[in-house]
Every structure is written in structure tokens, then in C-alpha cells.
Amino acid sequence: MASTAEMKEENHWGGASRPLGARYGKLMMWFFLLSDALTFSGFLTAYGLMRFKYEKTWPIAENVFTHFPGIEGDQPLLYVALMTFILIMSSVTMVLAVNAGEKMNRGAVTNWMLLTIIGGLIFVGSQAWEWYHFISGDSGAVETDHAEILHVYNEEGERLSFSQLVHGMENGHASNHGETFTKAEVLAALKANEAYYLQEPGKAGEKFDHAASVNFLEQGDIVQGANMTHNEYGRKQFANFFFFITGFHGFHVFSGVVINFVIFYNILLGTYERRGHYRMVEKVGLYWHFVDLVWVFVFTFFYLV
Numbered sequence: 001m002a003s004t005a006e007m008k009e010e011n012h013w014g015g016a017s018r019p020l021g022a023r024y025g026k027l028m029m030w031f032f033l034l035s036d037a038l039t040f041s042g043f044l045t046a047y048g049l050m051r052f053k054y055e056k057t058w059p060i061a062e063n064v065f066t067h068f069p070g071i072e073g074d075q076p077l078l079y080v081a082l083m084t085f086i087l088i089m090s091s092v093t094m095v096l097a098v099n100a101g102e103k104m105n106r107g108a109v110t111n112w113m114l115l116t117i118i119g120g121l122i123f124v125g126s127q128a129w130e131w132y133h134f135i136s137g138d139s140g141a142v143e144t145d146h147a148e149i150l151h152v153y154n155e156e157g158e159r160l161s162f163s164q165l166v167h168g169m170e171n172g173h174a175s176n177h178g179e180t181f182t183k184a185e186v187l188a189a190l191k192a193n194e195a196y197y198l199q200e201p202g203k204a205g206e207k208f209d210h211a212a213s214v215n216f217l218e219q220g221d222i223v224q225g226a227n228m229t230h231n232e233y234g235r236k237q238f239a240n241f242f243f244f245i246t247g248f249h250g251f252h253v254f255s256g257v258v259i260n261f262v263i264f265y266n267i268l269l270g271t272y273e274r275r276g277h278y279r280m281v282e283k284v285g286l287y288w289h290f291v292d293l294v295w296v297f298v299f300t301f302f303y304l305v
Contacts, residue, residue, distance in 0.1 A: 059234035061303040083126045090119025091292040101278025120257040137225030141232035144220040150198035
């Protein structure tokens with residue numbers, strides 16, 4: 001017959017204890033979120049290093065993201081702030097869904113999950129709208145043959161859009177409003193206004209005279225909008241990181257919306273009522289909170305710092 005000490009040792013190594021009381025599915029979700037957190041950390045660290053390298057000429061977010069649906073004029077970061085608020089509120093509704101699930105309140109879980117899905121869809125749609133305006137561009141710029149980005153300014157030091165330059169200050173718009181221009185149009189307008197000049201963004205006081213400005217445009221080309229190879233707002237690396245990191249996060253949000261919808265559909269079918277618990281809502285809630293938390297860091301790195 002085994003001694004008491006041997007029985008204790010056998011029980012100890014038998015795996016009877018559950019670390020922190022965590023279930024297998026929840027523990028695996030935490031492992032996934034940890035690995036995903038390391039991935040985002042690497043991306044944001046690389047962004048920070050690149051920004052530090054090109055600190056003087058790096059685009060300033062409040063000069064780039066100025067659009068708001070239905071409102072004319074510049075509204076720096078206002079729409080991004082609204083997107084952030086909506087995503088954070090969707091995290092609140094997810095908390096309420098998890099809490100209702102613990103109380104086995106099927107009706108409340110259904111309502112809060114539906115609101116969470118709506119919040120996620122609004123965020124994804126808003127991000128697509130923001131991408132559209134970033135890609136379309138705002139004012140236009142001149143790219144030299146050395147891939148430097150130069151903006152057009154008047155004698156008062158105010159940046160001009162191609163619309164204002166080509167059509168005149170009185171007839172042009174502060175932004176191009178989706179209108180495209182040829183290099184010949186921009187060059188002719190610049191030659192006709194000797195008080196206008198080119199200057200690299202972030203280098204106030206280091207403007208080029210009119211003759212040098214015309215020469216830069218003759219040797220270079222015009223840029224409207226941003227993509228992976230050209231960026232009217234400044235360094236193309238800014239656009240590269242913006243598309244990659246916000247796109248990667250947007251994919252996470254979209255995936256979360258799809259998963260939330262699957263859970264929502266199962267709630268309507270009464271799947272979790274029959275199981276006697278709503279643990280799946282808790283698991284997907286962990287993922288959704290992680291996505292919200294990551295956006296706080298992305299928002300801070302891209303828009304605030």
C-alpha cells in the first residue's frame with residue numbers, strides 16, 4: 001500500500017491542478033494575444049525608429065488627417081478621435097455582453113453583442129473612408145529627382161493647394177477636392193507667380209527662391225495623394241507604415257466583427273443556452289478588448305506623438 005507522501009506526490013504530478021483556474025480555450029486565447037502583442041510591438045518600434053531618423057521632415061498627423069464628413073475646412077484629427085471613441089465604446093458594450101452572459105441573460109447578451117458589431121463596422125468603414133482621403137490627397141506636392149517632397153507656398157508663408165495655384169487664390173479651393181492636375185498646368189502657374197516658392201515640409205525658413213523652385217519642378221514631377229511609392233505629405237515611409245500598421249489592425253477589427261457575428265448568430269439559435277454557459281462570449285471578448293487596446297497605441301504613435 002502506498003504511503004501518504006507517495007500519494008501526495010502522485011496527485012501533484014498528475015495534472016489535477018489547473019493554473020489560475022483558467023480553462024484550456026481561454027488560456028490558448030491569452031497565448032495568441034501575447035504573440036500578437038509582440039508582433040504589433042515590433043511594427044510600432046520600427047515606426048518609431050524611422051520617425052526618429054527623419055524627424056525634421058516627417059509628416060505631422062494634424063496636417064494630414066484634417067477631413068470630417070459633411071464639414072468644410074480643416075478639422076485636425078477630429079474624425080480620428082470619433083473613430084477611437086466608437087471603438088472604445090464597443091469595448092464597453094462587449095463587457096456588458098460578457099456580464100449578461102454570466103447571468104445567463106440571453107436577451108441582454110443579444111443586444112450588447114449587436115451593438116458591439118455595429119461599433120466595429122462603423123470603425124472599419126471609417127478607416128476605409130480615411131484611407132480614401134489619404135490616397136486621394138489634399139493639396140498636392142512636387143517630388144524632386146532626388147525623391148524629396150516640396151510644397152508650394154505664397155509670400156505670406158501659407159501652403160497652397162494645386163487648385164489655388166492653378167485657378168488662383170480667389171477661385172481655387174483649399175484642397176483639390178478630387179481634381180487632378182498635370183505637370184504642365186502646375187509649372188505654368190508657378191512660373192506666372194514669382195512670389196510663390198517651394199519648401200520642404202518641416203523646414204520652415206529654408207525656402208527656395210522662385211527660380212530654383214521652377215527648376216525643381218522642371219526636373220521633377222508632381223504628386224497627388226499617397227501610396228507605397230509616393231506621398232505628397234512628406235516621407236514615403238510614413239505612408240508605408242500607415243498603410244501596413246493601420247491595415248493590419250483594421251484586418252484584426254474586421255476579423256473580430258466576423259467572429260462576433262458568428263457568436264451573435266449562435267446566441268440567436270440558443271446554442272449557449274443549451275450548453276448552460278456563455279464562455280465563448282468571454283473568449284471573443286478578450287480578443288475584442290485586445291484590438292481596442294492596440295488601437296490606443298496605434299492612435300498614440302501615428303496621430304498624437
